[in-house]
Amino acid sequence: MKKEIKTQFYDTFVCIADRCSFTCCQEWKIAVDDATYSKWKCLSLDKQTNTSLNQYVMQKDGNRVIALNEHKQCPFLNEQKLCNLVLAFGDDVLSETCSSFPRQVHEFKDRKEYSLVSCCPEVIDFMNQQDAIRFTMNLLEMDEDVLFQIRTMMIAIMQNQQFSISNCVMMLFYILLELNQKKIISKNDIDKYMQESVLKELSEAINKMQFKTLDTFEENNELFLDMVENYRKQDLYTGYLEPIAMLAENLSSEYDEYKITTHLQQFEGQFKMFEKLLRNYIVMDIYTNSLMPESTLENIVVMFQWIAMEYIIIRHTLFLKWLLEEQKSLTYSDVRDYIVVISRMMGYDHEDIYEYLEKSFEAFVWDWGYLALLIGKN
Template sequence: MKNRLKVDIYDKFVCIADRCSFSCCEGWDILVDTDTYQKWANSDASSYLCDNVRSRRVKKDTGYYMKLERGKHCPFLREDNLCNMVVTQGEECLPKTCREFPRLIHRKDECTEYSLSCACPVVIDLLKENAGLLQFTYEGDEDRGKGETLSGKLRDTMLFLLQHQSYTLRDRLLLIFQLLLTVREYADEDHTGDMLTVKLAKVIEDYKEEEICSEIISLWSKVPFDTMDTLLERNELFLDIIQNYKTEKSYQGNLKAIDQYTQNLEAEQLPPKFDRFVDKMRDYEQLLVNFLVTKVFAYCIQEELEALIMSYQMIVTEYVMVLHATYLRQRIREDADKKKEIQRDSQVLYQELKEDMVLFSRIIGYNIAGMKEFWEDSFDEPVWEIGYLLLLLS
């Protein structure tokens, strides 16, 4: 029997096409799979599509990508936000990326897994509308050997911790990272590499014990950190990450105002309104957890431990950047509203949060090589120390 594991919101997704506020046809490279490229090239009716494709050699292989217009959008994206290829040739002619996005499908531990990318605004709406914790449905053989590999077991425990409501979200994120670092240490000592040994399985299971986790959390509570240090670090990271995107037309509208505001802000001006922001964000904690759960499920799947840790670091970086950008965006809006004496409802905060979730999923989530290089330059090695995460999340 075919084994399938699916996030429950998967079948609810419907693309809103021309009504989309942040179309996936702009702002990033659009891959044309070789099969589609050959199909276009071999048909008189569609060979003209190849004129809009550029090729890039990666080692021995050739990759095909859409030639993006100025403003980095697909040449087939029309002014009314519809796809000209679909309108003239029908959906069947689309490259695999366009047909599937934001659906993510991969094979793991003899099972096909289905999830959705948070780089699409409709997915964020689905995560928000989902009542309570995100659920997954499994169909298939009962003895599929769920979580029998090191990475399978690790991801199960990561998802368990993320949805564990006895701990704060900050502590859940720290516990997961501590788990990954501990497993790496044990695997190095045992020279087991990426193998799941009895000892490693026990270490991973231990993180499901509240007594053990509470003890670890109590150690962190003794570490002195202040909000100013955290905000300064987040701000520096934010400026570094948006450096290459703030001038791109498709991101400018979202980033330009925040960037200018941040450049003019003195360090001591960062914290005053932060506590109030943290309070307001409590209403969105379930959405933030669902955002993180979807990403861990979809991206923390590598068999190689270091690669899995880096995927997790990318996810936490996205989360921290979403919080920081939304905080700054809210301050800009509040300052402007105050001048005009306008009062707005909380829906505005959700729209800003949604935009930042999509934005940073696109900027960071699809740039593993760039982020790895950035961490190597910053810390000499790509894997963080726990102290850095404490600083980012405190």
């Protein structure tokens, strides 16, 4: 039997349906698999016309998906925020996407890994309540392949609270680039990076570097605008994105350097209050998305860049939101909602990520300096 590794709250997760603050039944692609499509052919919600459920299915970007209504919501979602399909036919009628979300399972040769994605606000609430993300097995004691060991090292470093999130991300990227240069990687090579003395040296080297706050701000702003462009065109997540995207556009043409620098410093204090949640969120992303059954080390490096980019965009959206709200306190619900929106927008489809990187950057794997510019200094 295969080993099973789960995040600690995987088995207890329950969708809260009508009590959810940000339902997943809106504003994105809800896939309809072949088996569900066949099943739906013979089912109807309308006793008079008897029209099949498949009338609500359409093709989008080469996939079969549920056609959303004019409010960009699933047509089966009723006014009480419950699913009409489940009410009429029970849970078995749901497509694979609907019945499994937000769960994710990766099946490797010798093990199965279970996790929950951060696109669901209930998952964020769980993360917010944990001091640190734990797993049903001790990853450090598992004798698995080299890529598994590298991911375990990534999680261990990210969970090391001696170092700020920014330093952890920059240190990890440096380590991954170094490992990616090697032809053969031994367990000793990986263990070396978990030594406190090596990490301290790396962190101190980063602390001594000069970072230009405004260069980081400008690059983050451009990246944010680039990332939201398609969603704005399609009028998705409008309430969340449009006001801050308009502010970002204004700031990209002109801003007061002194004011923005001061605001960035003030925001840092607000953002730090959510450090535990953000660290847990990055750890979950590393566990869930950096290592897939077919991954190579280069795939891990690319996925880690993506995770770092998602974190940077979440931070920037919250900065813009905080500016718009006239620098009042950053609230937990804002932080949770923007983690959900940005996670839903950026997804983790390998093909989409590689396509975006190819279109936007010279190489799939960045220089260390570019990631450092995006992250900037605390």
